[in-house]
Amino acid sequence: MKTQFLSFRICATFIATIGGVRADAGRKYRAYPTRGQEQILTGWGHTARALWNVALEQRVYLWEQRRYTLRSAEQCKYLTAARSELDWIGGLPAQAGQQILRQLDRAYDNFWNPDHPARFPARKKRGHRLSIPLPGQAVEVRKLNRKWAEVCLPKLGWLRFRLSRAMGGTIRNATISRDGNGWHISFGVHIGRKPDPPNGEPVCGVDFGVAASAFVSTEPTPRLMPPTLTANERKRLKALEQRKARQITYAKRHNGGKYSRRLRTTIAQIAKLATQRANRRRDFTHKLTTDLAKSHSLIGIEDLRVKNMTTSAKGTTGAPGKNVRSKAGLNRSVLDNTPGERRRQLEYKTRMYGCVLVAVPPFHTSQTCAACGLVDPGSRKGCGRLFACTHCGHEDDADHNASIEIEARARRTGGSDINSTRSIPRVRVPANGRRRMREAPKPAHAS
Template sequence: MKRQRGHKARLCLTPAQTLAAEDQGHAARAMWNLVHDWWTMLPKERRSLAAADEAIRQGRRDLPWLGVLPAQAAQAVLKTYFQAWKNCWDGRAQAPNFKGRFRSRMAIDIPQGRDLQIVRLNRRWGRMWAPKIGHVLFRWTKDLPVGKRADKGNRVTGARLVKEADGWYVVFRVQSEVPEPAQHTGPTVGIDRGITKPLALSDGSFRDHGPWLTKGEAERLRRLEKTKDRKRRARKPGEKNSRRLTRTYDQIAQLRATAKRRAIDWQHKTTTNIAETFSRIGVEDLAINNMVKSARGTVEAPGTRVRRKAGLNRAIAGEAWGRTVTMLEYKTADRGGIVVKVPAPNTSRRCSACGFITAGSRETQARFVCKNPACGFEANADTNAGRNIDHAAGQAVSGRGDLGDTRSAKRQPPSKPHAA
């Protein structure tokens, strides 16, 4: 079967290449905004992909500063914008909107893989071609299907240049042909996602991590945040940011990018280990966007405990629960397993031994004691939730007929809640 994956590598640009890439990034953002204005102002009956393509060509002729963006990259902006509307119409995303200069990430598409001209120079470095930028170096951290190793089924189909807080990166789109994965025969597991315990497994184990920043880095971030607030108070309303304030913003962004890279690295390693060990993985189907909504309320009905809720929202966002599930889904599928999403209500309140929900069973945030006189089951609260999720996932899979048979594991889903 064919498999599409992305591979991200750091670019090493010269100062001139950096300026050229930033010019193209600004032009791509402006192209998106122009297409958005053109699309929303036209009547619905006159909107079409062909008309938008002609408008882009005319705009490149009339506006010389748009010419710094390669023609294929401009076409990629249009295709991405049109796909954003399709995702909106299908209910998968919100409607596309204006891209602000400081709120959007610079990105430049290179849609044709044959234009990249990828060459491996040595063990650490590779070279690629970026239109109107030239040959650029990138870190070679993964073997790519290039040169004699490339064929119709295994090749790099395109790339995208993106600017992060710590510099420019390239994301290659890699297509490969792999055999169908054999059925995974490992045990099953349920995973409860939390904050104190990031991942609690139904087998009683946990997947923990420490702070993403060291004490020195966290202290430096705290000082930079104070410096930023002091400089912002000194700035007059509507006044342009000073160079020192801009530099402070950049330093804060670099530290936060460091923390994010470490978080993603931990997630990749942890989800790979889980996908290799378990055949069926149950997770809660959480509405994370609703969970992290602000508690400020309105002027007429102000919210309560707003600061506490804001801290909880930051903690949830920092764990990136959705990204964890996304990684588990494709890694488990590559290994012949399956990820099952189960309803979230009562997974933390139900006893995984007797199946009853009794008031006060969750004595503390970390301890679950069943108040049913005939049970008395005790366990870590997150472990108990993981067992309930595993049981619910087993019932969901077994109720699908053939899917339950083809994805069966060594331990079949029980017909009743877990025994203590």
């Protein structure tokens, strides 16, 4: 029996590899459902969110009470019984419900994987983005003309979408979602692309910051991200947020907390502006990471802990903390530059374009002289934009100096085949030594 199971597993792995079961690229298109289809999709989105929460609650309960691990293969049996008894679950396509349970399996696997940064699967609130997943076998796509196509969804029929780019592969899964701009449909496709050979381009280090979005060591000027919102859009967003606060207060006092139509309209307008801001930020990030991966053979970045960097300063209304407002503004600026998303995109784009990504320790990259290697906080007084070494007198932009230091560290850890063309900083203070110096007790003052 064990041999048969092993043979089946090897066969399944062979089919998944040779047959192209896994999706290795994504395609996202703007969908245009009719009014009736939009109502059905909205109901499906809320049903999918509720099904995720119920399935997660069932798994948590069985583990806490009986130490029993429940997986999707067994939960699908309960889903079949629930579809016959509950109409609100029966209205959702069976393929979508099964796909949700498989996604919950993947969320658990990512949580238990020590190399994956995922947390424990979280419950989805009502304000969460509506999303309906489907396997590739449940959908059918046909092209109408050069700019339009439509997809056949179970229990819904043909849904039109804008064919903004070619599909370019075999569809493995599909997801219908809604954001502030409307409905979209995303396809996971298998295109079978293999990684490019080493491109032979130069080596660089990149310093991601707030004042300078990205400073590349081989470039004299930084790359700045354009404002994600114009001045008028920022004013309008602030006014809408204030209007939303007033309308929520009124709803709690006079309507028992029930949202009015005007309040929902205000929330939709805020969501539209937030989506525009996210799209512009994502557009800059994709262009930046693609250009870096194509034009360099090795890219060094800092191994940042964004979660620790954006930890809010503690403070309440009764006992306000210090610099809470300024720290909140700094957190928004750091998150607006999306250092984690840039690293995620570089990880897969460097493999595609024959490049290597190296994450180096970020300790004192902004206080290390790129010329002589001296680590001295006094070289950058007041965290300004100028770096002036106290030992050799080297002067440079602080972010550019940090990018050169990042490049030097990446060269040392990126492989012996990388030939260094710059002097490696020689003076180093180990991290544990610096920590001991900071934690050393101060000498007692004479009485």
